[in-house]
Amino acid sequence: MSKSDIFAxxxxxxxxxxxxxxxxxxxxxxxxxxxxxTDELQDVQAGELVTFDSGVFGLAxxxxxxxxxxxxxxxxAKIKTGDFVYRTGKILxxxxxxxxxxxxxxxxxxxxxxxxxxAVGKEMFLEKIAPGVIDREGVNQPLQTxxxxxxxxIPIGRGQRELIIGDRxxxxxxIALASILNQKGQDVICIYVAIGQKKSTLAQFIQTxxxxxxxxxxxxxxxxxxxxxxxxxxxxxxxxxxxxYFLEQGKDVLIVFDDLSKHAQAYREISxxxxxxxxxxxxxxxxxxxxxxxxxxxxxxxxxxxGGSITALPIIETQAxxxxxxxxxxxxxxxxxxxxxxxxxxxxxxxxxxxxxxSVSRVGSAAQLKAMKQVSGSLKLDLAQFRExxxxxxxxxxxDSATKKLLERGKRVSEILKQPxxxxxxxxxxxxxxxxxxxxxxxxxxxxxxADWEIDYLNFAKxxxxxxxxxxxxxxxxxxxxxxxxxxxxxxxxxxxxxFYKKEV
Amino acid sequence: xxQINIASSIPLSDSQKKKLExxxxxxxxxxxxxxxxxxxxxxxxxxxxxxxGKLYDASLRARLSQLASKI
Numbered sequence: 001m002s003k004s005d006i007f008a009x010x011x012x013x014x015x016x017x018x019x020x021x022x023x024x025x026x027x028x029x030x031x032x033x034x035x036x037x038t039d040e041l042q043d044v045q046a047g048e049l050v051t052f053d054s055g056v057f058g059l060a061x062x063x064x065x066x067x068x069x070x071x072x073x074x075x076x077a078k079i080k081t082g083d084f085v086y087r088t089g090k091i092l093x094x095x096x097x098x099x100x101x102x103x104x105x106x107x108x109x110x111x112x113x114x115x116x117x118x119a120v121g122k123e124m125f126l127e128k129i130a131p132g133v134i135d136r137e138g139v140n141q142p143l144q145t146x147x148x149x150x151x152x153x154i155p156i157g158r159g160q161r162e163l164i165i166g167d168r169x170x171x172x173x174x175i176a177l178a179s180i181l182n183q184k185g186q187d188v189i190c191i192y193v194a195i196g197q198k199k200s201t202l203a204q205f206i207q208t209x210x211x212x213x214x215x216x217x218x219x220x221x222x223x224x225x226x227x228x229x230x231x232x233x234x235x236x237x238x239x240x241x242x243x244x245y246f247l248e249q250g251k252d253v254l255i256v257f258d259d260l261s262k263h264a265q266a267y268r269e270i271s272x273x274x275x276x277x278x279x280x281x282x283x284x285x286x287x288x289x290x291x292x293x294x295x296x297x298x299x300x301x302x303x304x305x306x307g308g309s310i311t312a313l314p315i316i317e318t319q320a321x322x323x324x325x326x327x328x329x330x331x332x333x334x335x336x337x338x339x340x341x342x343x344x345x346x347x348x349x350x351x352x353x354x355x356x357x358x359s360v361s362r363v364g365s366a367a368q369l370k371a372m373k374q375v376s377g378s379l380k381l382d383l384a385q386f387r388e389x390x391x392x393x394x395x396x397x398x399x400d401s402a403t404k405k406l407l408e409r410g411k412r413v414s415e416i417l418k419q420p421x422x423x424x425x426x427x428x429x430x431x432x433x434x435x436x437x438x439x440x441x442x443x444x445x446x447x448x449x450x451a452d453w454e455i456d457y458l459n460f461a462k463x464x465x466x467x468x469x470x471x472x473x474x475x476x477x478x479x480x481x482x483x484x485x486x487x488x489x490x491x492x493x494x495x496x497x498x499x500f501y502k503k504e505v
Numbered sequence: 506x507x508q509i510n511i512a513s514s515i516p517l518s519d520s521q522k523k524k525l526e527x528x529x530x531x532x533x534x535x536x537x538x539x540x541x542x543x544x545x546x547x548x549x550x551x552x553x554x555x556x557x558g559k560l561y562d563a564s565l566r567a568r569l570s571q572l573a574s575k576i
Contacts, residue, residue, distance in 0.1 A: 006576055009575070009576045010576065013572065013575050013576075018568050018571050018572060018575075020561055020562065020563040020567075021562075022560070022561055023559070023560050023562070024558055024559060025555060025558060025559070025560040026558060040557065040558030041558060042558045053547075084555070086560075
């Protein structure tokens with residue numbers, strides 16, 4: 001607003017606008033652990049933003065007969081007993097504008113990265129009812145993560161909620177990070193919500209995003225371990241509010257919640273301090289609703305509503321692979337599938353450490369690219385047979401040739417699903433590799449040589465038949481001509497690189 | 506007994522207090538009143554009065570914040 005506007009406005013303000021009003025206030029009775037109890041504060045709404053004398057904000061959560069329970073939205077609040085608490089009449093919202101992309105913000109929408117404040121845009125409510133059935137349509141567009149194992153076997157569609165679950169240090173965040181990195185040039189806005197994480201880990205994460213040029217389409221919402229539980233509790237809702245801002249513009253958004261176990265713990269802390277009754281594992285009764293109302297806001301809207309989508313990748317950390325604990329089972333039942341990571345696989349060198357058998361995607365296959373669907377069908381079968389036989393084959397030494405062949409195939413198929421976390425593979429690369437594996441073209445190659453084979457083969461494909469690679473990039477169905485071209489490509493490669501084929505099987 | 510908290514930016518003189526108490530007693534005729542005085546420099550100027558859960562803020566600070574919200 002310019003100076004002249006301010007003076008023009010000043011003239012229009014009448015004396016009666018500034019009269020003494022009767023307002024409801026409460027007095028602070030107690031303040032401990034980020035929780036304030038006040039007396040009276042009549043007419044306050046549940047979830048209303050309140051302010052204290054010192055200018056700090058709070059959120060009224062518990063409305064009781066004689067007192068109101070408020071969580072303070074700041075760690076170092078100067079609050080004394082007897083301070084007044086004022087209603088604001090507002091429901092918690094944050095300011096979002098297009099400028100927010102590429103920034104790090106706190107759950108209240110303030111810049112955390114030391115750069116200028118976010119330009120005034122639109123007020124987005126933190127709590128919002130998810131779009132209804134009429135406004136939605138089925139998931140029909142793929143969201144490529146660039147991870148072979150995920151895109152082939154557990155495909156994710158735009159608007160889907162896919163849980164990433166596993167113990168600590170199994171590469172959960174890496175899969176989310178890889179998915180964000182792979183959205184470069186895909187016209188997808190990414191939002192990474194860090195809840196209760198170490199600041200050093202987060203700094204590293206942001207550095208990686210910057211180094212790989214992913215910050216230009218990513219917003220980070222940070223509520224690190226040093227923030228009070230109130231802010232950790234609000235962080236995912238803030239992230240979702242930012243996502244909805246872009247959804248309204250008809251854009252596709254990918255949002256990662258890292259992680260919801262810490263979010264549930266923050267909410268448990270708040271609930272217990274507010275003296276709400278505790279249930280299983282001391283979580284409050286509404287911990288399911290806590291996550292369901294958050295994840296329900298992920299959606300794919302139909303054309304009339306802009307056609308945008310919010311794809312959610314919540315992360316849950318398990319203890320000792322126990323997926324039947326309270327929070328994991330809750331979130332598993334809310335989401336449209338899960339990517340299950342295991343320590344044993346991770347330690348045996350399987351990266352990403354995805355347990356294919358236990359991972360599912362309930363809606364993504366409808367959105368999977370045609371070419372990928374064609375090649376991954378037999379991949380699933382090969383892997384299933386391999387798993388079944390591998391357990392069995394440990395007991396018997398001599399196996400018939402058919403079984404041996406299946407085992408060898410299985411070994412190679414699982415081997416090609418390995419992938420370094422920072423390598424994003426295009427659809428074409430993925431289809432080329434999986435086609436070779438499931439059609440038995442890798443059976444003659446030593447398992448240990450497969451990593452080198454992959455690099456050489458993909459380079460060879462790009463230089464010798466760029467037209468085919470371009471076709472595969474579109475993800476369109478592989479017809480007879482492309483299949484012949486693929487077969488010819490592998491045969492040519494074999495002639496050009498005999499070093500991989502020394503031993504004949 | 507009804508508690509009435511009166512905050513001002515500077516200490517009130519006895520005659521001011523008397524005037525204030527008199528007019529309040531007229532308003533709350535039936536009830537017994539107790540007046541608690543308090544100095545709050547952050548009010549800048551003027552008075553604020555709280556009765557029960559209600560606040561009547563006639564301080565300069567409140568005026569300024571009203572003005573700020575109107576612009």
